[in-house]
Amino acid sequence: MRKWVPALIPALVAGLFNNQANAGEINIKATIPQINTAEYHRPYVAIWIEKPDQSVEKNLAAWYSQKKAANGDEGNKWLKDLRQWWRKSGREQSLPIDGVSGATRPVGEQSLTFTEGKAPLGTLPPGQYNIAVEAAREKGGREIVRVPFTWPVQKAEQVKAAGQQELGDIIIDLKP
Amino acid sequence: MKKMLALVSLALGMSAPGAQAHGFWIMPSSTVLSATQFVTFDAATSTEPFQIDHRPLAIDGLVILAPDGSQMTPVNVLKGELRTVFDAKFDKKGTYRVELVRSGFRASWKDSDNKPKRFMGTAEALAKEVPADAKDLNISETESRLENYITLGKPSALKPSNKGLELVASTHPNDLVTGEPVELTFLVDGKPTADVEVAIVRGQIRYRNNPEEQSYKTDKNGKIKVTFDQAGMYWLDADFKDGHVSNKIAKERTLSYVLTLEVLPQ
Numbered sequence: 001m002r003k004w005v006p007a008l009i010p011a012l013v014a015g016l017f018n019n020q021a022n023a024g025e026i027n028i029k030a031t032i033p034q035i036n037t038a039e040y041h042r043p044y045v046a047i048w049i050e051k052p053d054q055s056v057e058k059n060l061a062a063w064y065s066q067k068k069a070a071n072g073d074e075g076n077k078w079l080k081d082l083r084q085w086w087r088k089s090g091r092e093q094s095l096p097i098d099g100v101s102g103a104t105r106p107v108g109e110q111s112l113t114f115t116e117g118k119a120p121l122g123t124l125p126p127g128q129y130n131i132a133v134e135a136a137r138e139k140g141g142r143e144i145v146r147v148p149f150t151w152p153v154q155k156a157e158q159v160k161a162a163g164q165q166e167l168g169d170i171i172i173d174l175k176p
Numbered sequence: 177m178k179k180m181l182a183l184v185s186l187a188l189g190m191s192a193p194g195a196q197a198h199g200f201w202i203m204p205s206s207t208v209l210s211a212t213q214f215v216t217f218d219a220a221t222s223t224e225p226f227q228i229d230h231r232p233l234a235i236d237g238l239v240i241l242a243p244d245g246s247q248m249t250p251v252n253v254l255k256g257e258l259r260t261v262f263d264a265k266f267d268k269k270g271t272y273r274v275e276l277v278r279s280g281f282r283a284s285w286k287d288s289d290n291k292p293k294r295f296m297g298t299a300e301a302l303a304k305e306v307p308a309d310a311k312d313l314n315i316s317e318t319e320s321r322l323e324n325y326i327t328l329g330k331p332s333a334l335k336p337s338n339k340g341l342e343l344v345a346s347t348h349p350n351d352l353v354t355g356e357p358v359e360l361t362f363l364v365d366g367k368p369t370a371d372v373e374v375a376i377v378r379g380q381i382r383y384r385n386n387p388e389e390q391s392y393k394t395d396k397n398g399k400i401k402v403t404f405d406q407a408g409m410y411w412l413d414a415d416f417k418d419g420h421v422s423n424k425i426a427k428e429r430t431l432s433y434v435l436t437l438e439v440l441p442q
Contacts, residue, residue, distance in 0.1 A: 074211040076210050079210035080209060086208070087351065091210065091329050092330050
């Protein structure tokens with residue numbers, strides 16, 4: 001124990017200064033595809049950072065209806081349809097989640113930027129992660145897309161993946 | 177050879193209740209909730225799990241246990257020709273247990289004309305009902321437990337009652353997804369018990385040729401390991417027999433446990 005702690009300190013110190021110099025940044029461009037259907041509802045979407053074991057590290061966004069319907073239904077009622085997110089994190093949260101919960105978004109590219117040290121990203125321990133994007137649509141389907149990345153970011157890079165049905169391109173721009 | 181035949185007939189006799197034609201079940205409209213809402217239930221006995229094709233289930237004695245330990249009464253109870261319906265509103269965070277626990281004594285015998293007779297009820301009623309000259313009299317005590325679980329928000333821990341046959345799952349019963357193995361431990365009066373026979377069947381058998389029923393027997397630690405390959409509603413039925421009767425009028429005790437499980441896709 002004693003031996004490796006001092007060895008680690010320079011790295012930690014370096015990390016500290018590195019962070020101060022310029023905070024890492026994650027930019028996510030998530031495309032909600034145009035879907036031709038008689039009755040279209042905007043999808044519920046959750047975006048989070050998960051560890052390789054698929055446990056949730058950080059919630060980044062949850063877009064759902066927060067209105068109370070005339071019949072007394074809450075928008076929360078359908079949050080369980082974001083099945084993985086609900087099971088792995090949503091149900092543990094007190095809703096709405098500060099800085100994460102938001103209204104549903106329209107068709108098109110949705111751009112989100114998360115900065116190290118600032119909520120909801122805050123600090124992320126070094127390691128391998130996925131950005132997970134899950135979408136579920138009323139009278140439609142459900143889909144989850146995962147994009148792997150490594151933190152901290154060494155040099156600016158782009159990683160991407162694409163959904164088949166309920167999600168379009170998911171483009172992640174990482175900045176050191 | 178004679179001994180062998182006796183053993184075979186004994187074995188057949190033992191397996192008869194497990195192979196009964198009609199299973200019983202309660203089927204919820206939802207098991208995982210993210211907001212306060214009503215859930216509606218069907219309850220029936222039928223030839224195939226969740227297929228409404230035989231008789232309604234009597235739900236006298238049904239208990240809905242809220243996460244805080246309080247009890248909830250079902251509403252809009254309807255007993256139809258083929259199934260019983262009831263609703264309940266779930267508004268407390270955590271896991272609810274819907275349970276139907278039944279117990280009694282079952283007798284079968286032949287009367288003086290060699291006609292088979294049956295009776296089911298309390299030990300006292302049974303003593304009155306069965307004639308003194310009953311032939312081939314067989315009396316057993318039965319204890320059955322039927323359960324559904326419904327969770328609003330985060331699942332809460334479940335406590336067995338430590339009475340009769342029960343199940344403890346390594347994964348919360350409202351937390352099952354395809355491909356993730358789950359370890360099920362069967363308890364008899366609170367103790368993990370070997371040789372409990374368990375059958376697990378996915379619903380909607382009507383739409384496939386092979387019922388795909390899975391059979392298991394608990395190991396010495398009372399455990400079985402199950403992986404659900406497909407999403408859907410599953411019917412779990414466990415059976416066990418022992419000699420721990422509450423009234424010596426019966427020779428053996430027949431225990432059964434039935435649970436409806438919803439398995440979600442990944």
